Amino acid sequence: MEIRKASRKDAGNLAALFNHVEDSGYMLFNPGERKATAKQMEKQLEQIEKNPPSIVLVSASGNELNGYLILLGNQMGRTRHSAKIVIGIHEKGRGKGIGTKLFQKMEEHARTNEIRRLELSVIANNAPALSLYRKMGFEKEGIKRESLFFDGKYHDEYFLSKLLLKTYCQITECLIILILL
Numbered sequence: 001m002e003i004r005k006a007s008r009k010d011a012g013n014l015a016a017l018f019n020h021v022e023d024s025g026y027m028l029f030n031p032g033e034r035k036a037t038a039k040q041m042e043k044q045l046e047q048i049e050k051n052p053p054s055i056v057l058v059s060a061s062g063n064e065l066n067g068y069l070i071l072l073g074n075q076m077g078r079t080r081h082s083a084k085i086v087i088g089i090h091e092k093g094r095g096k097g098i099g100t101k102l103f104q105k106m107e108e109h110a111r112t113n114e115i116r117r118l119e120l121s122v123i124a125n126n127a128p129a130l131s132l133y134r135k136m137g138f139e140k141e142g143i144k145r146e147s148l149f150f151d152g153k154y155h156d157e158y159f160l161s162k163l164l165l166k167t168y169c170q171i172t173e174c175l176i177i178l179i180l181l
Helices: 008-022 038-049 098-112 127-135 168-180
Strands: 002-005 055-061 064-073 082-089 117-123 139-150 153-163
Touching: 002 098, 008 038, 008 055, 008 064, 008 082, 038 055, 055 098, 064 098, 082 098, 098 127, 117 127
Parallel strands: 082 117
Antiparallel strands: 002 055, 055 064, 064 082, 117 153, 139 153
């Protein structure tokens, strides 16, 4: 398994993966409500490439994609340090460390691009996703009560975030500078 930046040649496989994941019932769209196409995915990848803090990462085994993580940064001054995350793992790949590896690679990219705050939302009853997010250091910030309606009832949505703190070496360098002053 390889974690890498998605390229335009992945558009078809990525669209198929999006459709599969959205049919799982864990995403914000109902199964079958939105069907991604290779052409749409290629356009999305082009748009994301134009926004340097943003990236689409994929988990690949050969030509087969089994997971994705999208980091959507922005360029407005006051929120440049924040980015939103969307993640999806193929049903066959869940519980096998793909999500953890996607998050690790994404955090490297985020730190390189001076992103400090990571944000995501999740359907409150998605226990596997919540477990992954907690494992990766995300904390619940709020609840959007009864924000979604499916399966004949209303569901809450959780908002989670993670603050990326400076690494030990960066903190040590800051302390050395302060001591020298």
